[in-house]
Every structure is written in C-alpha cells, then in structure tokens.
C-alpha cells in the first residue's frame with residue numbers, strides 16, 4: 001500500500017526535485033525532502049503539508065559519504081525505511097574543454113555520479129529488506145553530447161550505465177532502477193544558463209521551444225509525472241530503462 005512507503009528525493013528544495021517531492025507526497029508517499037541546505041527545503045515541505053501529505057526536510061550533501069549515511073539513518077528513524085530514491089541533486093559547471101578547470105570536472109562528477117552512488121548504496125539495504133524498491137536517476141539529453149558540457153554529459157551518460165547495472169543487480173530483490181533523461185526544463189538551472197549567456201530567460205525559452213517537436217519547453221511537473229509512474233506498481237516490469245522526456249525523441 002503506497003501510503004506506508006517512504007521516498008527520498010535529493011535536490012528537492014526547488015525545481016524538478018521539489019515538483020517530484022510534492023507529486024510523490026500527493027500520491028501517498030511520506031517524502032524526505034533532501035537538499036544541501038535544510039532550511040531551503042522548508043518551502044517544499046510546506047507545499048507537501050498544504051497538499052495533505054507528509055514531508056521531512058533533511059540537509060545533506062549527497063557527495064559526502066558520512067552525511068549520506070546520517071541522512072538515510074535519520075529518514076529511516078523519523079519517517080520509516082526508505083524504499084524509493086530519486087537521485088535528482090545536480091549542478092552545472094559549463095565550460096569548453098580548453099577552459100574547463102579540474103574543479104569544474106570534479107564538482108560535477110561528485111554531485112551527479114558519486115552522489116547517486118552514495119545515496120543508492122545507503123538506501124538499497126532498506127529496499128532489499130522490504131523486497132520492494134524503486135530508484136530513479138536523473139540523466140539528461142546532454143548525455144548524448146552538448147557543447148560546453150564535457151563534464152555534465154559524461155556524468156549524465158555515466159548515470160545511464162549506473163542505472164542499467166543496478167537494475168541487473170537489484171532486480172531479484174523486487175527493486176527496479178530507471179533513468180529519466182529530460183530535455184529543456186524551465187528551472188533555476190536553465191535560468192542560470194540563460195543569465196550566463198546574457199540572454200533574457202523568456203527569449204531563451206522561446207528559442208529552445210522552436211527546436212522542440214511539441215513546441216514548448218518542459219516544466220518540472222513533466223518530469224515529476226514520469227517519476228510517479230516509474231515508482232508505482234504499474235511500472236514493476238520496467239527496469240534498466242532510460243526514458244527521454246524532451247518533447248521529442250532526442251535518443
């Protein structure tokens with residue numbers, strides 16, 4: 001029964017993570033709203049409260065092994081054993097290769113790849129014990145290659161391999177593992193890209209929409225809806241897949 005299940009969403013203070021946390025709460029999950037700054041999670045938790053759901057704000061840097069262990073222990077103690085994990089926390093440090101610093105590379109790998117690894121490793125014991133679990137990793141259409149994003153595209157492609165391997169390892173325990181690869185979603189992340197390029201965000205979105213077959217950019221709810229499907233019982237035979245959610249094929 002979904003009402004008793006506990007979900008963890010990382011990077012859930014805003015954007016896609018926040019929309020996903022609220023959607024899962026509406027669907028009956030108790031949701032740990034995890035982000036770097038615990039105070040920044042208050043808005044998402046308040047929205048969950050308003051929707052009649054149960055949320056818990058948890059401050060955690062997903063790239064810090066000790067912090068991840070402590071956060072997962074806290075979620076298990078305060079909400080119950082987590083059986084859904086959405087690895088959504090992410091950062092960008094875009095630069096062309098010749099300008100990309102060691103730190104640009106390491107920071108992106110640390111949050112996306114190491115973060116998803118640490119969180120998945122910490123949570124899997126609860127899933128295998130329950131004999132049921134769901135992991136959803138946020139990849140990106142940038143996994144197919146994107147100018148200025150050697151670090152990010154490598155991390156997002158890496159997450160696809162990570163997804164398929166976990167699906168193979170954890171399937172026998174009733175755990176499915178899938179990835180969603182969003183295209184352009186209007187969030188602070190894409191707004192920051194527009195600002196860095198000196199382009200008005202509305203113009204940036206309009207230009208992107210012209211290149212997208214459905215002629216609009218995505219919104220966080222577009223991704224939250226697909227996460228909701230993947231973590232539900234209807235998706236129990238879907239595992240190791242990468243679903244491109246981009247208003248067109250892109251893969």
Ligand code: NAP
Nearest residue numbers: 011015016036061062088089090140182184185187188189
């Ligand atoms: P966003 O608005 O920038 O939100 C990302 C959240 O992750 C922020 O709240 C951020 O916190 C948090 N975060 C960053 N580093 C963290 C860490 N080490 N530990 C815990 N939390 C951390 O991004 P978004 O657009 O919603 O994107 C969400 C995910 O979808 C990301 O993985 C992104 O790569 C992926 N994605 C986005 C798009 C898009 O078009 N927006 C497309 C494809 C894929 P701070 O604010 O404190 O840094």
